Amino acid sequence: MANNKTEVRRILDKVKAEGRTSLTAPEGKLVCDAYGIPVPKEGVATSAADAAKLATGMGFPVVLKIVSPEILHKTEAGGVLVGVKSADEVQKGFDTIMANAKKYNAKANLLGVQVQQMLSGGQEVIVGAVTDPSFGKLVAFGLGGVLVEVLKDITFRLAPATREDALSMQDGIAAAAILKGVRGADPIDREALARIIENVSLLVSDFPEIAEMDLNPVFATKNGATAADVRIVVDFNPVPPRYRPSHDDIVRDMNRIMKPDAVAVIGASSEDGKIGNSVMKNLING
Known part of the structure:
Protein backbone atom coordinates (compact mmCIF):
# COMPACT_ATOMS: atom_id res chain seq x y z
CA MET A 1 0.00 0.00 0.00
CA ALA A 2 1.37 3.41 -1.01
CA ASN A 3 1.96 5.94 1.74
CA ASN A 4 -0.49 8.85 1.79
CA LYS A 5 1.89 11.83 1.86
CA THR A 6 -0.93 14.23 1.02
CA GLU A 7 -2.78 13.41 4.23
CA VAL A 8 0.34 13.80 6.37
CA ARG A 9 1.12 17.14 4.70
CA ARG A 10 -2.41 18.35 5.41
CA ILE A 11 -2.07 17.50 9.11
CA LEU A 12 1.37 19.06 9.47
CA ASP A 13 0.27 22.23 7.67
CA LYS A 14 -2.63 22.53 10.12
CA VAL A 15 -0.29 22.11 13.10
CA LYS A 16 2.05 24.75 11.67
CA ALA A 17 -0.78 27.19 10.96
CA GLU A 18 -1.91 26.89 14.59
CA GLY A 19 1.60 27.55 15.89
CA ARG A 20 1.89 24.18 17.61
CA THR A 21 5.00 22.04 18.12
CA SER A 22 3.29 18.69 18.59
CA LEU A 23 0.43 16.62 17.23
CA THR A 24 -2.53 15.48 19.26
CA ALA A 25 -3.06 11.75 19.69
CA PRO A 26 -5.89 11.63 17.11
CA GLU A 27 -3.68 13.49 14.61
CA GLY A 28 -0.90 11.01 15.36
CA LYS A 29 -3.28 8.15 14.60
CA LEU A 30 -4.13 9.68 11.22
CA VAL A 31 -0.44 10.01 10.41
CA CYS A 32 0.09 6.37 11.34
CA ASP A 33 -2.86 5.31 9.19
CA ALA A 34 -1.34 7.21 6.25
CA TYR A 35 1.93 5.27 6.56
CA GLY A 36 0.55 1.81 7.25
CA ILE A 37 1.38 1.76 10.97
CA PRO A 38 -1.30 -0.29 12.79
CA VAL A 39 -3.12 1.47 15.64
CA PRO A 40 -6.17 0.44 17.73
CA LYS A 41 -9.75 1.53 17.13
CA GLU A 42 -10.36 4.93 18.71
CA GLY A 43 -12.47 8.05 18.77
CA VAL A 44 -12.50 11.43 20.50
CA ALA A 45 -15.30 12.33 22.90
CA THR A 46 -16.13 15.86 24.01
CA SER A 47 -18.60 14.77 26.69
CA ALA A 48 -18.99 11.91 29.14
CA ALA A 49 -22.03 10.63 27.24
CA ASP A 50 -20.12 10.63 23.94
CA ALA A 51 -17.28 8.72 25.58
CA ALA A 52 -19.65 6.03 26.87
CA LYS A 53 -21.23 5.69 23.42
CA LEU A 54 -17.86 5.29 21.71
CA ALA A 55 -16.68 2.74 24.26
CA THR A 56 -19.86 0.69 23.98
CA GLY A 57 -19.49 0.63 20.20
CA MET A 58 -15.93 -0.69 20.19
CA GLY A 59 -16.31 -3.03 23.18
CA PHE A 60 -14.86 -3.11 26.65
CA PRO A 61 -12.35 -2.77 28.16
CA VAL A 62 -11.10 0.56 26.80
CA VAL A 63 -8.39 3.11 27.52
CA LEU A 64 -9.16 6.79 28.10
CA LYS A 65 -6.57 9.49 27.33
CA ILE A 66 -6.67 13.27 27.49
CA VAL A 67 -6.41 15.06 24.14
CA SER A 68 -4.53 18.37 24.37
CA PRO A 69 -1.73 19.89 22.29
CA GLU A 70 -0.20 21.26 25.49
CA ILE A 71 -0.12 17.92 27.35
CA LEU A 72 2.38 15.54 25.74
CA HIS A 73 3.07 13.37 28.80
CA LYS A 74 -0.48 12.30 29.52
CA THR A 75 0.30 9.88 32.36
CA GLU A 76 2.09 12.56 34.38
CA ALA A 77 -0.99 14.76 34.05
CA GLY A 78 -3.31 12.05 35.37
CA GLY A 79 -4.76 11.94 31.88
CA VAL A 80 -4.79 8.18 31.28
CA LEU A 81 -7.10 5.45 32.56
CA VAL A 82 -6.69 1.84 31.43
CA GLY A 83 -8.95 -1.17 31.72
CA VAL A 84 -12.21 0.80 31.91
CA LYS A 85 -14.89 -1.91 31.85
CA SER A 86 -18.33 -0.29 31.64
CA ALA A 87 -20.21 2.73 30.30
CA ASP A 88 -20.65 4.09 33.83
CA GLU A 89 -16.92 3.82 34.49
CA VAL A 90 -16.21 5.57 31.20
CA GLN A 91 -18.42 8.52 32.11
CA LYS A 92 -16.79 8.85 35.53
CA GLY A 93 -13.37 8.42 33.94
CA PHE A 94 -14.07 11.20 31.43
CA ASP A 95 -14.84 13.65 34.24
CA THR A 96 -11.81 12.54 36.24
CA ILE A 97 -9.40 12.95 33.34
CA MET A 98 -10.72 16.38 32.40
CA ALA A 99 -10.41 17.54 36.03
CA ASN A 100 -6.87 16.16 36.33
CA ALA A 101 -5.81 17.84 33.10
CA LYS A 102 -7.17 21.22 34.20
CA LYS A 103 -5.33 20.89 37.49
CA TYR A 104 -2.11 19.89 35.70
CA ASN A 105 -2.21 22.80 33.24
CA ALA A 106 -4.94 25.38 33.69
CA LYS A 107 -4.01 27.03 30.40
CA ALA A 108 -4.09 23.85 28.31
CA ASN A 109 -6.56 23.60 25.46
CA LEU A 110 -8.53 20.46 26.31
CA LEU A 111 -9.99 19.03 23.10
CA GLY A 112 -11.65 16.03 24.73
CA VAL A 113 -10.84 12.47 25.72
CA GLN A 114 -9.60 9.78 23.39
CA VAL A 115 -11.47 6.49 23.80
CA GLN A 116 -9.29 3.66 22.57
CA GLN A 117 -9.63 -0.07 22.18
CA MET A 118 -7.52 -1.71 24.88
CA LEU A 119 -4.80 -4.05 23.70
CA SER A 120 -3.49 -6.89 25.81
CA GLY A 121 -0.96 -9.65 25.53
CA GLY A 122 2.28 -9.77 23.63
CA GLN A 123 5.56 -8.01 24.29
CA GLU A 124 5.71 -4.26 24.78
CA VAL A 125 8.35 -2.62 22.60
CA ILE A 126 9.12 0.93 21.51
CA VAL A 127 9.66 2.19 17.97
CA GLY A 128 10.66 5.80 17.54
CA ALA A 129 12.71 8.37 15.70
CA VAL A 130 14.94 11.26 16.73
CA THR A 131 16.89 13.97 14.94
CA ASP A 132 20.60 13.88 15.74
CA PRO A 133 22.71 16.98 14.96
CA SER A 134 25.51 14.82 13.51
CA PHE A 135 23.71 11.88 11.91
CA GLY A 136 20.32 13.37 11.02
CA LYS A 137 17.24 11.17 11.23
CA LEU A 138 17.62 8.01 13.30
CA VAL A 139 15.06 5.28 13.90
CA ALA A 140 15.06 3.61 17.32
CA PHE A 141 13.89 0.24 18.65
CA GLY A 142 13.92 -1.39 22.08
CA LEU A 143 11.85 -2.83 24.89
CA GLY A 144 8.86 -0.59 25.57
CA GLY A 145 6.56 0.51 28.36
CA VAL A 146 8.31 1.49 31.59
CA LEU A 147 11.23 -0.80 30.68
CA VAL A 148 12.56 1.69 28.15
CA GLU A 149 13.36 4.15 30.96
CA VAL A 150 14.72 1.51 33.33
CA LEU A 151 16.80 -0.72 31.04
CA LYS A 152 17.57 1.75 28.23
CA ASP A 153 17.93 -1.27 25.93
CA ILE A 154 17.64 0.58 22.61
CA THR A 155 19.36 0.36 19.23
CA PHE A 156 19.46 2.91 16.41
CA ARG A 157 19.82 2.95 12.61
CA LEU A 158 20.05 5.72 10.05
CA ALA A 159 16.73 6.56 8.41
CA PRO A 160 15.37 5.47 6.06
CA ALA A 161 15.96 1.94 7.29
CA THR A 162 15.64 -1.14 5.10
CA ARG A 163 13.77 -4.33 5.96
CA GLU A 164 17.15 -5.93 6.73
CA ASP A 165 18.00 -3.03 9.06
CA ALA A 166 14.66 -3.43 10.83
CA LEU A 167 15.17 -7.16 11.35
CA SER A 168 18.74 -6.68 12.58
CA MET A 169 17.52 -4.10 15.12
CA GLN A 170 15.36 -6.79 16.71
CA ASP A 171 18.49 -8.90 17.16
CA GLY A 172 20.57 -5.94 18.29
CA ILE A 173 19.12 -5.35 21.75
CA ALA A 174 20.31 -7.15 24.86
CA ALA A 175 16.83 -8.61 25.42
CA ALA A 176 16.55 -10.06 21.90
CA ALA A 177 15.87 -13.53 23.33
CA ILE A 178 12.61 -12.27 24.88
CA LEU A 179 11.28 -11.41 21.42
CA LYS A 180 12.02 -14.93 20.20
CA GLY A 181 9.99 -16.49 23.02
CA VAL A 182 11.24 -17.72 26.39
CA ARG A 183 9.74 -20.08 28.99
CA GLY A 184 6.99 -21.18 26.66
CA ALA A 185 6.02 -17.70 25.44
CA ASP A 186 5.23 -17.25 21.76
CA PRO A 187 7.79 -15.47 19.55
CA ILE A 188 6.70 -12.15 18.10
CA ASP A 189 5.82 -11.52 14.46
CA ARG A 190 9.21 -10.19 13.32
CA GLU A 191 8.01 -9.18 9.87
CA ALA A 192 5.10 -7.13 11.23
CA LEU A 193 7.40 -5.34 13.63
CA ALA A 194 9.97 -4.76 10.89
CA ARG A 195 7.30 -3.10 8.74
CA ILE A 196 6.49 -0.65 11.55
CA ILE A 197 10.18 0.21 12.03
CA GLU A 198 10.64 0.65 8.29
CA ASN A 199 7.52 2.80 7.89
CA VAL A 200 8.44 5.06 10.81
CA SER A 201 11.86 5.61 9.25
CA LEU A 202 10.28 6.45 5.88
CA LEU A 203 7.84 8.86 7.51
CA VAL A 204 10.52 10.93 9.26
CA SER A 205 12.67 10.89 6.13
CA ASP A 206 9.80 12.12 3.95
CA PHE A 207 8.88 14.85 6.46
CA PRO A 208 12.04 16.37 8.02
CA GLU A 209 9.92 18.65 10.20
CA ILE A 210 9.05 15.62 12.34
CA ALA A 211 11.74 16.08 14.99
CA GLU A 212 10.72 13.23 17.31
CA MET A 213 8.31 10.32 17.14
CA ASP A 214 7.50 7.70 19.78
CA LEU A 215 5.31 4.65 19.43
CA ASN A 216 5.29 3.38 23.01
CA PRO A 217 4.15 0.86 23.70
CA VAL A 218 3.87 -1.21 20.57
CA PHE A 219 2.23 -4.52 21.43
CA ALA A 220 4.02 -7.23 19.45
CA THR A 221 2.39 -10.66 19.31
CA LYS A 222 2.79 -13.79 17.21
CA ASN A 223 0.06 -12.47 14.90
CA GLY A 224 1.15 -8.86 14.37
CA ALA A 225 2.11 -5.60 16.04
CA THR A 226 0.03 -2.53 16.97
CA ALA A 227 1.08 0.88 18.28
CA ALA A 228 -1.01 1.70 21.35
CA ASP A 229 0.26 5.26 21.81
CA VAL A 230 1.68 7.84 19.42
CA ARG A 231 3.69 10.98 20.22
CA ILE A 232 4.95 13.27 17.46
CA VAL A 233 6.95 16.48 17.99
CA VAL A 234 7.63 18.83 15.09
CA ASP A 235 10.13 21.57 14.30
CA PHE A 236 9.24 23.70 11.31
CA ASN A 237 12.63 25.43 11.32
CA PRO A 238 14.99 22.45 11.35
CA VAL A 239 18.74 22.80 11.01
CA PRO A 240 19.77 21.91 7.43
CA PRO A 241 20.94 18.29 7.36
CA ARG A 242 24.66 17.67 7.15
CA TYR A 243 26.08 16.19 3.98
CA ARG A 244 25.83 12.41 4.04
CA PRO A 245 27.77 10.47 1.37
CA SER A 246 25.99 7.61 -0.32
CA HIS A 247 26.78 4.00 0.50
Missing part, protein backbone atom coordinates in the same frame (compact mmCIF):
# COMPACT_ATOMS: atom_id res chain seq x y z
CA ASP A 248 28.53 3.57 -2.85
CA ASP A 249 30.68 6.65 -2.21
CA ILE A 250 31.69 5.33 1.21
CA VAL A 251 32.61 1.89 -0.17
CA ARG A 252 34.60 3.43 -3.03
CA ASP A 253 36.59 5.69 -0.72
CA MET A 254 37.22 2.92 1.82
CA ASN A 255 38.45 0.59 -0.93
CA ARG A 256 41.07 3.17 -1.87
CA ILE A 257 42.49 2.71 1.65
CA MET A 258 41.83 -0.98 2.25
CA LYS A 259 42.48 -2.26 -1.33
CA PRO A 260 45.12 0.07 -2.80
CA ASP A 261 46.69 -0.51 -6.22
CA ALA A 262 50.05 0.62 -4.84
CA VAL A 263 51.63 1.75 -1.57
CA ALA A 264 54.34 4.40 -1.26
CA VAL A 265 56.52 4.21 1.86
CA ILE A 266 58.01 7.59 2.70
CA GLY A 267 61.34 7.36 4.52
CA ALA A 268 62.18 3.77 3.53
CA SER A 269 65.85 2.85 4.00
CA SER A 270 68.14 0.07 2.77
CA GLU A 271 70.39 0.46 5.82
CA ASP A 272 69.92 -2.17 8.51
CA GLY A 273 68.94 -0.79 11.90
CA LYS A 274 67.11 2.23 10.55
CA ILE A 275 63.43 2.61 11.41
CA GLY A 276 62.59 3.04 7.73
CA ASN A 277 64.36 -0.24 6.98
CA SER A 278 62.48 -2.12 9.70
CA VAL A 279 59.10 -0.74 8.59
CA MET A 280 59.80 -1.72 4.98
CA LYS A 281 60.81 -5.26 5.94
CA ASN A 282 57.69 -5.69 8.06
CA LEU A 283 55.50 -4.54 5.18
CA ILE A 284 57.16 -6.94 2.74
CA ASN A 285 57.18 -9.90 5.13
CA GLY A 286 53.62 -9.26 6.28
Whole structure:
Protein backbone atom coordinates (compact mmCIF):
# COMPACT_ATOMS: atom_id res chain seq x y z
CA MET A 1 0.00 0.00 0.00
CA ALA A 2 1.37 3.41 -1.01
CA ASN A 3 1.96 5.94 1.74
CA ASN A 4 -0.49 8.85 1.79
CA LYS A 5 1.89 11.83 1.86
CA THR A 6 -0.93 14.23 1.02
CA GLU A 7 -2.78 13.41 4.23
CA VAL A 8 0.34 13.80 6.37
CA ARG A 9 1.12 17.14 4.70
CA ARG A 10 -2.41 18.35 5.41
CA ILE A 11 -2.07 17.50 9.11
CA LEU A 12 1.37 19.06 9.47
CA ASP A 13 0.27 22.23 7.67
CA LYS A 14 -2.63 22.53 10.12
CA VAL A 15 -0.29 22.11 13.10
CA LYS A 16 2.05 24.75 11.67
CA ALA A 17 -0.78 27.19 10.96
CA GLU A 18 -1.91 26.89 14.59
CA GLY A 19 1.60 27.55 15.89
CA ARG A 20 1.89 24.18 17.61
CA THR A 21 5.00 22.04 18.12
CA SER A 22 3.29 18.69 18.59
CA LEU A 23 0.43 16.62 17.23
CA THR A 24 -2.53 15.48 19.26
CA ALA A 25 -3.06 11.75 19.69
CA PRO A 26 -5.89 11.63 17.11
CA GLU A 27 -3.68 13.49 14.61
CA GLY A 28 -0.90 11.01 15.36
CA LYS A 29 -3.28 8.15 14.60
CA LEU A 30 -4.13 9.68 11.22
CA VAL A 31 -0.44 10.01 10.41
CA CYS A 32 0.09 6.37 11.34
CA ASP A 33 -2.86 5.31 9.19
CA ALA A 34 -1.34 7.21 6.25
CA TYR A 35 1.93 5.27 6.56
CA GLY A 36 0.55 1.81 7.25
CA ILE A 37 1.38 1.76 10.97
CA PRO A 38 -1.30 -0.29 12.79
CA VAL A 39 -3.12 1.47 15.64
CA PRO A 40 -6.17 0.44 17.73
CA LYS A 41 -9.75 1.53 17.13
CA GLU A 42 -10.36 4.93 18.71
CA GLY A 43 -12.47 8.05 18.77
CA VAL A 44 -12.50 11.43 20.50
CA ALA A 45 -15.30 12.33 22.90
CA THR A 46 -16.13 15.86 24.01
CA SER A 47 -18.60 14.77 26.69
CA ALA A 48 -18.99 11.91 29.14
CA ALA A 49 -22.03 10.63 27.24
CA ASP A 50 -20.12 10.63 23.94
CA ALA A 51 -17.28 8.72 25.58
CA ALA A 52 -19.65 6.03 26.87
CA LYS A 53 -21.23 5.69 23.42
CA LEU A 54 -17.86 5.29 21.71
CA ALA A 55 -16.68 2.74 24.26
CA THR A 56 -19.86 0.69 23.98
CA GLY A 57 -19.49 0.63 20.20
CA MET A 58 -15.93 -0.69 20.19
CA GLY A 59 -16.31 -3.03 23.18
CA PHE A 60 -14.86 -3.11 26.65
CA PRO A 61 -12.35 -2.77 28.16
CA VAL A 62 -11.10 0.56 26.80
CA VAL A 63 -8.39 3.11 27.52
CA LEU A 64 -9.16 6.79 28.10
CA LYS A 65 -6.57 9.49 27.33
CA ILE A 66 -6.67 13.27 27.49
CA VAL A 67 -6.41 15.06 24.14
CA SER A 68 -4.53 18.37 24.37
CA PRO A 69 -1.73 19.89 22.29
CA GLU A 70 -0.20 21.26 25.49
CA ILE A 71 -0.12 17.92 27.35
CA LEU A 72 2.38 15.54 25.74
CA HIS A 73 3.07 13.37 28.80
CA LYS A 74 -0.48 12.30 29.52
CA THR A 75 0.30 9.88 32.36
CA GLU A 76 2.09 12.56 34.38
CA ALA A 77 -0.99 14.76 34.05
CA GLY A 78 -3.31 12.05 35.37
CA GLY A 79 -4.76 11.94 31.88
CA VAL A 80 -4.79 8.18 31.28
CA LEU A 81 -7.10 5.45 32.56
CA VAL A 82 -6.69 1.84 31.43
CA GLY A 83 -8.95 -1.17 31.72
CA VAL A 84 -12.21 0.80 31.91
CA LYS A 85 -14.89 -1.91 31.85
CA SER A 86 -18.33 -0.29 31.64
CA ALA A 87 -20.21 2.73 30.30
CA ASP A 88 -20.65 4.09 33.83
CA GLU A 89 -16.92 3.82 34.49
CA VAL A 90 -16.21 5.57 31.20
CA GLN A 91 -18.42 8.52 32.11
CA LYS A 92 -16.79 8.85 35.53
CA GLY A 93 -13.37 8.42 33.94
CA PHE A 94 -14.07 11.20 31.43
CA ASP A 95 -14.84 13.65 34.24
CA THR A 96 -11.81 12.54 36.24
CA ILE A 97 -9.40 12.95 33.34
CA MET A 98 -10.72 16.38 32.40
CA ALA A 99 -10.41 17.54 36.03
CA ASN A 100 -6.87 16.16 36.33
CA ALA A 101 -5.81 17.84 33.10
CA LYS A 102 -7.17 21.22 34.20
CA LYS A 103 -5.33 20.89 37.49
CA TYR A 104 -2.11 19.89 35.70
CA ASN A 105 -2.21 22.80 33.24
CA ALA A 106 -4.94 25.38 33.69
CA LYS A 107 -4.01 27.03 30.40
CA ALA A 108 -4.09 23.85 28.31
CA ASN A 109 -6.56 23.60 25.46
CA LEU A 110 -8.53 20.46 26.31
CA LEU A 111 -9.99 19.03 23.10
CA GLY A 112 -11.65 16.03 24.73
CA VAL A 113 -10.84 12.47 25.72
CA GLN A 114 -9.60 9.78 23.39
CA VAL A 115 -11.47 6.49 23.80
CA GLN A 116 -9.29 3.66 22.57
CA GLN A 117 -9.63 -0.07 22.18
CA MET A 118 -7.52 -1.71 24.88
CA LEU A 119 -4.80 -4.05 23.70
CA SER A 120 -3.49 -6.89 25.81
CA GLY A 121 -0.96 -9.65 25.53
CA GLY A 122 2.28 -9.77 23.63
CA GLN A 123 5.56 -8.01 24.29
CA GLU A 124 5.71 -4.26 24.78
CA VAL A 125 8.35 -2.62 22.60
CA ILE A 126 9.12 0.93 21.51
CA VAL A 127 9.66 2.19 17.97
CA GLY A 128 10.66 5.80 17.54
CA ALA A 129 12.71 8.37 15.70
CA VAL A 130 14.94 11.26 16.73
CA THR A 131 16.89 13.97 14.94
CA ASP A 132 20.60 13.88 15.74
CA PRO A 133 22.71 16.98 14.96
CA SER A 134 25.51 14.82 13.51
CA PHE A 135 23.71 11.88 11.91
CA GLY A 136 20.32 13.37 11.02
CA LYS A 137 17.24 11.17 11.23
CA LEU A 138 17.62 8.01 13.30
CA VAL A 139 15.06 5.28 13.90
CA ALA A 140 15.06 3.61 17.32
CA PHE A 141 13.89 0.24 18.65
CA GLY A 142 13.92 -1.39 22.08
CA LEU A 143 11.85 -2.83 24.89
CA GLY A 144 8.86 -0.59 25.57
CA GLY A 145 6.56 0.51 28.36
CA VAL A 146 8.31 1.49 31.59
CA LEU A 147 11.23 -0.80 30.68
CA VAL A 148 12.56 1.69 28.15
CA GLU A 149 13.36 4.15 30.96
CA VAL A 150 14.72 1.51 33.33
CA LEU A 151 16.80 -0.72 31.04
CA LYS A 152 17.57 1.75 28.23
CA ASP A 153 17.93 -1.27 25.93
CA ILE A 154 17.64 0.58 22.61
CA THR A 155 19.36 0.36 19.23
CA PHE A 156 19.46 2.91 16.41
CA ARG A 157 19.82 2.95 12.61
CA LEU A 158 20.05 5.72 10.05
CA ALA A 159 16.73 6.56 8.41
CA PRO A 160 15.37 5.47 6.06
CA ALA A 161 15.96 1.94 7.29
CA THR A 162 15.64 -1.14 5.10
CA ARG A 163 13.77 -4.33 5.96
CA GLU A 164 17.15 -5.93 6.73
CA ASP A 165 18.00 -3.03 9.06
CA ALA A 166 14.66 -3.43 10.83
CA LEU A 167 15.17 -7.16 11.35
CA SER A 168 18.74 -6.68 12.58
CA MET A 169 17.52 -4.10 15.12
CA GLN A 170 15.36 -6.79 16.71
CA ASP A 171 18.49 -8.90 17.16
CA GLY A 172 20.57 -5.94 18.29
CA ILE A 173 19.12 -5.35 21.75
CA ALA A 174 20.31 -7.15 24.86
CA ALA A 175 16.83 -8.61 25.42
CA ALA A 176 16.55 -10.06 21.90
CA ALA A 177 15.87 -13.53 23.33
CA ILE A 178 12.61 -12.27 24.88
CA LEU A 179 11.28 -11.41 21.42
CA LYS A 180 12.02 -14.93 20.20
CA GLY A 181 9.99 -16.49 23.02
CA VAL A 182 11.24 -17.72 26.39
CA ARG A 183 9.74 -20.08 28.99
CA GLY A 184 6.99 -21.18 26.66
CA ALA A 185 6.02 -17.70 25.44
CA ASP A 186 5.23 -17.25 21.76
CA PRO A 187 7.79 -15.47 19.55
CA ILE A 188 6.70 -12.15 18.10
CA ASP A 189 5.82 -11.52 14.46
CA ARG A 190 9.21 -10.19 13.32
CA GLU A 191 8.01 -9.18 9.87
CA ALA A 192 5.10 -7.13 11.23
CA LEU A 193 7.40 -5.34 13.63
CA ALA A 194 9.97 -4.76 10.89
CA ARG A 195 7.30 -3.10 8.74
CA ILE A 196 6.49 -0.65 11.55
CA ILE A 197 10.18 0.21 12.03
CA GLU A 198 10.64 0.65 8.29
CA ASN A 199 7.52 2.80 7.89
CA VAL A 200 8.44 5.06 10.81
CA SER A 201 11.86 5.61 9.25
CA LEU A 202 10.28 6.45 5.88
CA LEU A 203 7.84 8.86 7.51
CA VAL A 204 10.52 10.93 9.26
CA SER A 205 12.67 10.89 6.13
CA ASP A 206 9.80 12.12 3.95
CA PHE A 207 8.88 14.85 6.46
CA PRO A 208 12.04 16.37 8.02
CA GLU A 209 9.92 18.65 10.20
CA ILE A 210 9.05 15.62 12.34
CA ALA A 211 11.74 16.08 14.99
CA GLU A 212 10.72 13.23 17.31
CA MET A 213 8.31 10.32 17.14
CA ASP A 214 7.50 7.70 19.78
CA LEU A 215 5.31 4.65 19.43
CA ASN A 216 5.29 3.38 23.01
CA PRO A 217 4.15 0.86 23.70
CA VAL A 218 3.87 -1.21 20.57
CA PHE A 219 2.23 -4.52 21.43
CA ALA A 220 4.02 -7.23 19.45
CA THR A 221 2.39 -10.66 19.31
CA LYS A 222 2.79 -13.79 17.21
CA ASN A 223 0.06 -12.47 14.90
CA GLY A 224 1.15 -8.86 14.37
CA ALA A 225 2.11 -5.60 16.04
CA THR A 226 0.03 -2.53 16.97
CA ALA A 227 1.08 0.88 18.28
CA ALA A 228 -1.01 1.70 21.35
CA ASP A 229 0.26 5.26 21.81
CA VAL A 230 1.68 7.84 19.42
CA ARG A 231 3.69 10.98 20.22
CA ILE A 232 4.95 13.27 17.46
CA VAL A 233 6.95 16.48 17.99
CA VAL A 234 7.63 18.83 15.09
CA ASP A 235 10.13 21.57 14.30
CA PHE A 236 9.24 23.70 11.31
CA ASN A 237 12.63 25.43 11.32
CA PRO A 238 14.99 22.45 11.35
CA VAL A 239 18.74 22.80 11.01
CA PRO A 240 19.77 21.91 7.43
CA PRO A 241 20.94 18.29 7.36
CA ARG A 242 24.66 17.67 7.15
CA TYR A 243 26.08 16.19 3.98
CA ARG A 244 25.83 12.41 4.04
CA PRO A 245 27.77 10.47 1.37
CA SER A 246 25.99 7.61 -0.32
CA HIS A 247 26.78 4.00 0.50
CA ASP A 248 28.53 3.57 -2.85
CA ASP A 249 30.68 6.65 -2.21
CA ILE A 250 31.69 5.33 1.21
CA VAL A 251 32.61 1.89 -0.17
CA ARG A 252 34.60 3.43 -3.03
CA ASP A 253 36.59 5.69 -0.72
CA MET A 254 37.22 2.92 1.82
CA ASN A 255 38.45 0.59 -0.93
CA ARG A 256 41.07 3.17 -1.87
CA ILE A 257 42.49 2.71 1.65
CA MET A 258 41.83 -0.98 2.25
CA LYS A 259 42.48 -2.26 -1.33
CA PRO A 260 45.12 0.07 -2.80
CA ASP A 261 46.69 -0.51 -6.22
CA ALA A 262 50.05 0.62 -4.84
CA VAL A 263 51.63 1.75 -1.57
CA ALA A 264 54.34 4.40 -1.26
CA VAL A 265 56.52 4.21 1.86
CA ILE A 266 58.01 7.59 2.70
CA GLY A 267 61.34 7.36 4.52
CA ALA A 268 62.18 3.77 3.53
CA SER A 269 65.85 2.85 4.00
CA SER A 270 68.14 0.07 2.77
CA GLU A 271 70.39 0.46 5.82
CA ASP A 272 69.92 -2.17 8.51
CA GLY A 273 68.94 -0.79 11.90
CA LYS A 274 67.11 2.23 10.55
CA ILE A 275 63.43 2.61 11.41
CA GLY A 276 62.59 3.04 7.73
CA ASN A 277 64.36 -0.24 6.98
CA SER A 278 62.48 -2.12 9.70
CA VAL A 279 59.10 -0.74 8.59
CA MET A 280 59.80 -1.72 4.98
CA LYS A 281 60.81 -5.26 5.94
CA ASN A 282 57.69 -5.69 8.06
CA LEU A 283 55.50 -4.54 5.18
CA ILE A 284 57.16 -6.94 2.74
CA ASN A 285 57.18 -9.90 5.13
CA GLY A 286 53.62 -9.26 6.28
